[in-house]
Amino acid sequence: MFHSRHFNCEPVAEGIYVLEAKEQGGAMSNAGLIDMGDHTLIFDTFNTPQAGKDLREAALYFFNQPIKYIINSHWHGDHVRGNQHFMEEIIVSTSTTRELMMKTQPDWLNRMKNLLPNLNEDIFKLNTSLDHEHNESKQQELTSELCYLLEIKESILTLKVTLPQLTFDRKMTLHGSKRSVELLTVGAAHTVCDTILYSPSDSIAFVGDIVAVDNHPLLIDGDPLSWLETLTYMESLKVDLIVPGHGPTTSSHYIQQIKQYINDLIGISKQMILDNDVMDVSHIEIPEPYLHWKFDSIFYRNLEFLTKAANR
Numbered sequence: 001m002f003h004s005r006h007f008n009c010e011p012v013a014e015g016i017y018v019l020e021a022k023e024q025g026g027a028m029s030n031a032g033l034i035d036m037g038d039h040t041l042i043f044d045t046f047n048t049p050q051a052g053k054d055l056r057e058a059a060l061y062f063f064n065q066p067i068k069y070i071i072n073s074h075w076h077g078d079h080v081r082g083n084q085h086f087m088e089e090i091i092v093s094t095s096t097t098r099e100l101m102m103k104t105q106p107d108w109l110n111r112m113k114n115l116l117p118n119l120n121e122d123i124f125k126l127n128t129s130l131d132h133e134h135n136e137s138k139q140q141e142l143t144s145e146l147c148y149l150l151e152i153k154e155s156i157l158t159l160k161v162t163l164p165q166l167t168f169d170r171k172m173t174l175h176g177s178k179r180s181v182e183l184l185t186v187g188a189a190h191t192v193c194d195t196i197l198y199s200p201s202d203s204i205a206f207v208g209d210i211v212a213v214d215n216h217p218l219l220i221d222g223d224p225l226s227w228l229e230t231l232t233y234m235e236s237l238k239v240d241l242i243v244p245g246h247g248p249t250t251s252s253h254y255i256q257q258i259k260q261y262i263n264d265l266i267g268i269s270k271q272m273i274l275d276n277d278v279m280d281v282s283h284i285e286i287p288e289p290y291l292h293w294k295f296d297s298i299f300y301r302n303l304e305f306l307t308k309a310a311n312r
């Protein structure tokens, strides 16, 4: 079996693997490998070049054939920063996603390069704390943080911003000798333009960050109301399996959970506005269904975004 420090490989259908991000490592989000028969298609390329390198190796390991298309689901760095390992192949996104990558990724890299001295200092401090820490769970926490920073440092030193060469606007179908898959955009959701990869013959959809499982989905770069419509459209596809951008593969029933989350947060933010309580969101308690979800901080960023958006 293929081994990477960045992701685990899960077969989900004949000729389809989900590469699920490990907690420690440079992947951060999930990717997919699809055997099209005469070539391999890849969905998303992780958060770092080093994870992208393993992604390429995994694709060649599982399907001994040329890689042809690489899909970028949306502009967020944790889905596109492995692109540089696919310069010989064709990277595909919507035209809006490409524009947003062009606008954001070089700036991010310059900012991060300027922050390198601080990052080195943080790594040094974490190493020192780890040397003095005897509590096992705290050691694990520190190790996790240290691994994350080391992956980020490696990516800043090696990243070459690599943009898609082929763009589309609403829909594109890619055909292989074994299966055909559809790339669909359905309006703003998690970002202003997200792409779904839908394989009708396998009843599977790779949906990027339109769905996050057991993770707070990030609302601040998208449009929550239009997102709800996108989710309704996804339900109409009636797929068996949904591959989210973060968290384990799930069934289409989980779409309802994301709708509930968005509606719950809209409800909380409306109440905060009625109570004239929008200055500080930190006293709001995370509702019970979402207590175990990862990245609490995103819950608070989402609330800030919704209360500000409603106040505008």
Ligand SMILES: [Zn+2]
Pocket: 074, 076, 190, 209, 245
């Ligand atoms: Zn995202």
